[in-house]
Amino acid sequence: MENVTTAEQIAHAEHGHEEHTLSFLQSYVFSQDHKVIGIQYAITAMLFLLFGFSLMMVMRWNLAFPGAPIPVIGNFLGQANAPGGIMLPEFYNQLGAMHGTIMVFLGVVPLAVGGFGNFVLPLQIGAPDMAFPKLNMFSYWAFFLGGVVMLASFFAPGGAANSGWTSYAPLSVIATQGQTWWLVGMVFLITSSLLGAINFIVTTIQLRAPGLGFMRLPFFVWAQLVTAFLLLLAFPPLEAAAVLQLMDRLAGTSFFMPAGLVTTAGVPLEYSGGGSPLLWQHLFWFLAHPEVYVLILPAMGIVAEIIANNTRRPLWGYGAMVGSLVFLGFMSFVVWAHHMFMTGMGTTMSAFFQTTTMIISIPSVVILSALFISLYGGSIRYPVSMLFALAFLPMFGIGGLTGLPLGLSAPDLHFHDTYYVIGHFHYVVAPGTILALFAGIYHWYPKATGRVMNELLGRIHFWGSFIAMNVVFMPMFIIGLAGVNRRLYDGGMQYAHAQDVIGWNVVSSYGAWTLGFFQIFFIFNFFWSIRHGKQVDDNPWKATTLEWQAPSPPPHGNFTTPPEARRGPYEYSVPGASTDFTMQGQASGPDPEPAKV
Amino acid sequence: MSGSIEEVKKHVAAYQKVGVTLLVLTGVTVAASYLPTAVPLAIVIALIIATTKGSLVASIFMHLRNERKAIYWALAMTVLFWVFLMFLPLLGQLDHIGVPKTLSNANAPAMHADEEH
Amino acid sequence: MDIPYTVAERPDTGLNNVKLGIWLFLASEVMLFGGLFSSYILLRVGATEWPVGSTLLNVPIGTFNTAVLIISSITMVMAHASLKLDEFGKYKTYMGLTILLALTFLAVKGYEYWEKVSNDHLPAESTYLAIYWTLTGLHGLHIIGGIIVNSYFWGPGSAMWRTKREQFINRVEAAGLYWHFVDLVWIFLFPVLYLL
Numbered sequence: 034m035e036n037v038t039t040a041e042q043i044a045h046a047e048h049g050h051e052e053h054t055l056s057f058l059q060s061y062v063f064s065q066d067h068k069v070i071g072i073q074y075a076i077t078a079m080l081f082l083l084f085g086f087s088l089m090m091v092m093r094w095n096l097a098f099p100g101a102p103i104p105v106i107g108n109f110l111g112q113a114n115a116p117g118g119i120m121l122p123e124f125y126n127q128l129g130a131m132h133g134t135i136m137v138f139l140g141v142v143p144l145a146v147g148g149f150g151n152f153v154l155p156l157q158i159g160a161p162d163m164a165f166p167k168l169n170m171f172s173y174w175a176f177f178l179g180g181v182v183m184l185a186s187f188f189a190p191g192g193a194a195n196s197g198w199t200s201y202a203p204l205s206v207i208a209t210q211g212q213t214w215w216l217v218g219m220v221f222l223i224t225s226s227l228l229g230a231i232n233f234i235v236t237t238i239q240l241r242a243p244g245l246g247f248m249r250l251p252f253f254v255w256a257q258l259v260t261a262f263l264l265l266l267a268f269p270p271l272e273a274a275a276v277l278q279l280m281d282r283l284a285g286t287s288f289f290m291p292a293g294l295v296t297t298a299g300v301p302l303e304y305s306g307g308g309s310p311l312l313w314q315h316l317f318w319f320l321a322h323p324e325v326y327v328l329i330l331p332a333m334g335i336v337a338e339i340i341a342n343n344t345r346r347p348l349w350g351y352g353a354m355v356g357s358l359v360f361l362g363f364m365s366f367v368v369w370a371h372h373m374f375m376t377g378m379g380t381t382m383s384a385f386f387q388t389t390t391m392i393i394s395i396p397s398v399v400i401l402s403a404l405f406i407s408l409y410g411g412s413i414r415y416p417v418s419m420l421f422a423l424a425f426l427p428m429f430g431i432g433g434l435t436g437l438p439l440g441l442s443a444p445d446l447h448f449h450d451t452y453y454v455i456g457h458f459h460y461v462v463a464p465g466t467i468l469a470l471f472a473g474i475y476h477w478y479p480k481a482t483g484r485v486m487n488e489l490l491g492r493i494h495f496w497g498s499f500i501a502m503n504v505v506f507m508p509m510f511i512i513g514l515a516g517v518n519r520r521l522y523d524g525g526m527q528y529a530h531a532q533d534v535i536g537w538n539v540v541s542s543y544g545a546w547t548l549g550f551f552q553i554f555f556i557f558n559f560f561w562s563i564r565h566g567k568q569v570d571d572n573p574w575k576a577t578t579l580e581w582q583a584p585s586p587p588p589h590g591n592f593t594t595p596p597e598a599r600r601g602p603y604e605y606s607v608p609g610a611s612t613d614f615t616m617q618g619q620a621s622g623p624d625p626e627p628a629k630v
Numbered sequence: 631m632s633g634s635i636e637e638v639k640k641h642v643a644a645y646q647k648v649g650v651t652l653l654v655l656t657g658v659t660v661a662a663s664y665l666p667t668a669v670p671l672a673i674v675i676a677l678i679i680a681t682t683k684g685s686l687v688a689s690i691f692m693h694l695r696n697e698r699k700a701i702y703w704a705l706a707m708t709v710l711f712w713v714f715l716m717f718l719p720l721l722g723q724l725d726h727i728g729v730p731k732t733l734s735n736a737n738a739p740a741m742h743a744d745e746e747h
Numbered sequence: 748m749d750i751p752y753t754v755a756e757r758p759d760t761g762l763n764n765v766k767l768g769i770w771l772f773l774a775s776e777v778m779l780f781g782g783l784f785s786s787y788i789l790l791r792v793g794a795t796e797w798p799v800g801s802t803l804l805n806v807p808i809g810t811f812n813t814a815v816l817i818i819s820s821i822t823m824v825m826a827h828a829s830l831k832l833d834e835f836g837k838y839k840t841y842m843g844l845t846i847l848l849a850l851t852f853l854a855v856k857g858y859e860y861w862e863k864v865s866n867d868h869l870p871a872e873s874t875y876l877a878i879y880w881t882l883t884g885l886h887g888l889h890i891i892g893g894i895i896v897n898s899y900f901w902g903p904g905s906a907m908w909r910t911k912r913e914q915f916i917n918r919v920e921a922a923g924l925y926w927h928f929v930d931l932v933w934i935f936l937f938p939v940l941y942l943l
Contacts, residue, residue, distance in 0.1 A: 162750055164764045231771045238700060239752050239764050266711045269775045270782030277786060280881050285871030288786065307794050307874040312786055315718045319782070366714050370721060382721055638831045645828065649821035656813050656937075660806060663942035676938035683934045691824050691927040698761040701770050708774040712781045719789035 063174075065166035066589055070173050071152030072481060075474075078144035081180060082467075083552070085135035088128045090549050095120045097542035099523035114192065125522035126195035127211065131183070133198025134215065137328065138222050139180050141466055145331035146226075146264070147176065149473050150233055150257045152481065156580030156587060157251050159242025159596035159618070164235040172229040179221030186214035197520070199321070202289030202313040206281045207302065213282055216275045223272045226264045233261035242579065242618075245598035248355070249617070251578045252341075252348060252602070255355050256334030259362040260327050267323035267366065274316035281308070289313045311376055318369035326365045328462055330358065332425065332469035333400055339422040339476050340404055342576045344411030345613050347603035350403040357396035357403075364393040374442040375449045383442040390440035397433055401426065416574070417491030421472030424499050425465055432460030435510065450520070453513025456506050464502040471498070471555070479573045483585040484566030490558040497551030504544030508537035575614050578602050582618050648690045655683050754914045769921040773928050780932055783885070787878050787939070798875050800941045803868065805859065809941040812855050813933065819848035820930040823897075823923045830916045835908055838919075842901040845926070849894045856887055879940050886936060889929045896922050 064070060091110075094103045100119060103110070107118025114124035155163055163169045186193040191209025194200065205212050237258045241250070250258075277288040285304070292306020341348045348354065370378065370386040404426055413419070435457040438444040448454060471494075479485045515534040517525040524538045525531035572581040583592050596618040604615040659679040663672065689695040694705075752763050760767070791797050800806075826841035863869070863876075870880040900919055907915040 160751075164750060164752075165768060166750070227772075227775050231768050231775075234704075234771055235764050235768045238760060238767060239757050239762065240750070262707065265771060265775050266708060266778050269777075269779035270715060270785075273779055273782035273786065276881065276885065277783075280870060280877060284869070284877070284880070286877035286881070287871075287874055288790065288877060305871060305873050305877075307790065309789060309793055311721075312718070312789055315721060315789075316782055316786065319715065319718070363710075366711050378721055635832060638828050642825065642828050645821060645824045649817065652817045652820075652934075653814055656810060656817065659938055659942065660810050663801065663806070663938070669943070673943055676942055680935050680938050684931050687820065687927050687931045687934065691820055691930075692924050698766075700760045700762055700767060704767075704770060704774055708777050712777055715778065715781045715785050716788075718785040719792055 063170060065162075065170050067151050067155050067163045067166065067169060068481070068587060068591075070169050071148055071150070073173055074143050074151055074176070075148030077177060077180065078140050078148055081135050082140035082144065083556075084184075085132050085140050086549065086552075088132045088135070090545055091120070092125060092128050092132065093538075093542035093545045095125060095522060096524040097539040099526055120522070122522040123195060124192065126197075126520075127187070127193040129520065130194045130197050130200075130215075131187070134183065134194070136462075137198065137324065138219070139176075139183060141328050141462060141470070142226070142324075143176055144470055145335075145466065146233075146257065146260055146327065147173065147229060149253075149331060149335065149470070149477070150229075150260075153473075153477060153580060154233065154254055154257050155236060155240065156480070156583055156591060157254050157578050158237060158240060158245055159579045159582075159592065159598065160236060160240035161590045161592070163232050164239055165232050168228050169232050172225045172232065175221050175225035175228065179218045179225060182214055182218035182221060186211045186218065189214050199317055200278070200313075201317075202278065202281070202308075202310045203291075203295055205278065205313075206289055207295055213279065216279050216282070219275050220272060223268045223275070226268050230261040230264035230268075233257055234265065237261075241598075242595070243597045245579075245617075248352070249598055249601050251334075252337040252351065252354060252358075253331075253334035255358055256330045256337075259358050260330045263323040263327050263330075263362055263365060267320045267327075270316050271320035274313060274320075277316075278313065311373075311378070314373050314376065315370070318372045319366075322369040322372065323362075323365040325458075325461070326361060328466050329429070330361070332429075332466040333358075333404075335469045335473040335476070336422045336425045337404060338576075338578070339418050339472050340407050341603045341605065342476075342574050343414045343416065343419040343422070344408055345414070345605045346407065346411045347601070347605055348403065349406040349409075350399075351601075351603070354400050354403045357399040361393065361396045361400075364389060364396070368393050368440075371440050371442075371445075374445045380442075387440055387442050391437075394433065394437060394440070401430060401433070416475070417486070417488060417495055418472045418476035420492070420495045420499075421468045421475065424495070425469045425472065428460060428464035428468060428502075432457060432462075432465050435460060447516065448513065450518055451513040452509040452517050452519050455519050456509030456513055459506045459509070464499070464506065468499070468502075471495075474559075476574070477580075478562070478566075479569050480580060480583075480585050480587070482563055482566065484562055484568050485573060486562040486566055487558050490554045494551055494554040494558065497554070498548060501544050501548035501551060505541050505548060506544075508541045508544075512537050512541075572616075575612070577604055577614050577616050579617050582616060644690055648686050652683055652686060655679055754911075754917060763917060765917050765921050769924050773924065776928060776932075780885075783882060784935070784939075787882070790874050790878065794874060798873070800875075800879075800939075800943060803876070804879070804941050805862075806941055808855060808859060809937055812852055813937045815848050815852045815855070816930050816933050819845045819852070820927050822848065823926045827916070827919050827923050830908075830919055835905075838908075839901065839905070842897060842919075846894055846897050846901060849890055849897070853887065853890055853894075856883065856890075882936055882940065886929070886932055889932070893922075893926050893929055897926065 060066075061069060064073070091103065091106060094101075102118030103115065103120060104118075107115050107120075110118075110120070110124070114121060114127075151163070151169065155161070183193075189209070189211045191211055193211040194205070194208065194215035196205035196208050196212060200212065200215065237250075237254060277286075280286045281288050281290060287304040287306050287308040289310050289312060290302075290304040290306065290308040291310065292304060293301040294310075295302045295304075337348055337354070368386060368389045370382060371390045374383050374386075408423075435453070439448055439454060439457060475486055475491055512525075512531075512534045513519075515530060517528065517531045517534065521528075524535050526535060569585070571583065571585045574581070579596050579598065580587075582596055598617045599619065600615065600617055602617055604610075604617070606613045607615050659676055662675050662679070665672075667675070694701075750764070751757070753765070754763060756763050822841045822844040826838050826845060829835075829837035829841055863880075868876055870877045900915075900922055904918070905915070907918075
């Protein structure tokens, strides 16, 4: 009976006896409080990010020094994977596939959506919690289970999935058992995302504080709302695809297997045939292109909040930004086949998809430009969060602009599957999204703990990470322009055309290890500041949005008095106001302006 | 969707009518499948009947006939993306690899051949 | 702490949380089955030959099952209406019937599966059979999910009728919306798999 009780019942049960204390399990493990769940998501996701990054640090050794035994770590990888500490190509493929999967599905999305969305969104809209707290808990645990299955797949016979994070058929259909684990893990992760998306949408639409109209929502909330719609509608086709691939692998069907394509020793494998490997690519990218925007939109939301706060001016062009965001969401569903120019789907389709791809770059540029213009004429403060947010702008710019040649089918002939692609999307996701996520952590840390993170350590972390990330990814453009394929386990040393550029692999690898080193400052700072950070009041950044009206850390139910929004989200430096910020819920002060539209 | 007893009773009558219609249409679609029609026509007939049945279920049983704007919006968006999803088979069909193609200028006399004479 | 609009409708959207939530869930289900239908069309159009469903499947049994599911949809909607008319006894009957019909559907489906297995028509035989097993299997899982939810509201969950009547009606409505959707999917699956 407990299992199906809704929020209402829980709320009723808890209402009226607030002093009733929850057990440790209820309040920290199986918590239904959005803040605890948000922190659970964030910490789990950060651990996965660290793990996924560690895989890459190991891989980068083999790219920089192919065939040399990996120092120290090489001894722990197992004789089957790295005899004598020298990585086998099969193992490299496993690490590559799992790096991509973990970073996207277990790291960035859970941190950006599950972590920040859960913690910040209900506070920003003045809600006591998410609309369905129990469902929220299930989302987290489904995500956790999915993560466990993914990690466990390393111990499956034949190791983890090794067909890349895209799991292209037919390779993935005939791959070792790890691929089955990958698919099962994905089903859990997809379920988690779907439940989470429903929760976010219902919360945003239904639980907004009185007076908080849609055009008064902070940009971050808009970003999360659009993201939730993308997750809700784009993920199911991948779930369908995962089911079909599971059938191919377990029941011997041929959804993605044409007859006679794959042979062992000249004999075709036993598949009834009639399947289409392209079908997998279509279904996969139907999700995975919107997924790209799932990775970037929350980051844009975080950056917009921090920039408005630290420039002490309203966001420039809030209405245009919201419009662009919604348009981006729509368009992200009609660009997927630009990942497939090389499949021979025909020039008509290529023309269509390259046109839509060029169109989708417009709203991204609108948002980025609006953020840049927001800086103009502000008297900017530079806390650590602002440094990260500012770094996001040019980094996302580089990532976006280098994507344009890839979106045109003619240059894509050359760039497809080269390191150029890796450089491009890492600039969007790593120096882009991940820097924005760091910005968010420094920005909202005082809301979660009541203390700020150490400023000096933060600055070291910022400059180290910012420089190292560019050292990692900039050489990839050079290597990629020379035409070196992205999936070579030795960095391309057998290829004549790669000889002039593979030296850059060493630079890139040193960059990666340096990047790893500078994360130590962050990890230390993160834990140390929980007890030893400087204590601050509820609104240390003098911000306007509703979450800063709640106590730090917010109690169960969030607000001491139910908040009400009386003005737009970014009323900074309002002429005639006594302070340079006017909070959304503030009753006194100048006459509330109409919401910025 | 108001709660008044009369309205609910009216709804109940509608439910029963729709239920009977659905059962009849099921019979019709089975019967139609035994007609000696060409496959494309049979597909069209079956899909028209199925869509009619589906719309009845959605609008009467699921009360979509009289629902709030927010839900219409969400569903309209879903339908739009569903349409995009249905582009998939089309894309599969536009794969020209392996299809022999005659260029429009294939029979034109070669220019340099003329010059040589 | 109360979560607002769990039962009451929010004035500006006219919805309660449950209603919006279940519709969003159904929207994602539309995309799930949409992806599968789309795959079906792509594979069928690209296939050199495709068996007509009726040569492999038993149409009368399929028709019977379609009727069973449609009737269960009617009883479901009647169960909800009975609650609105304050007739709890009738609700119990209709909901019980819905569950029994769903079990009948599963039993018939199980018989069909058994027949396929014993004639060696396994998914690996052809893409048509692969589609058949996958789509009906996934639909069957949805039926099982529906039976679990409905049984809960028929049995232990119905205690809420005495304590929180309004909310109970909302929940049954949400369960009903899900159930009609499962019916709706079958309305498309039946002609696509059995007749075409």
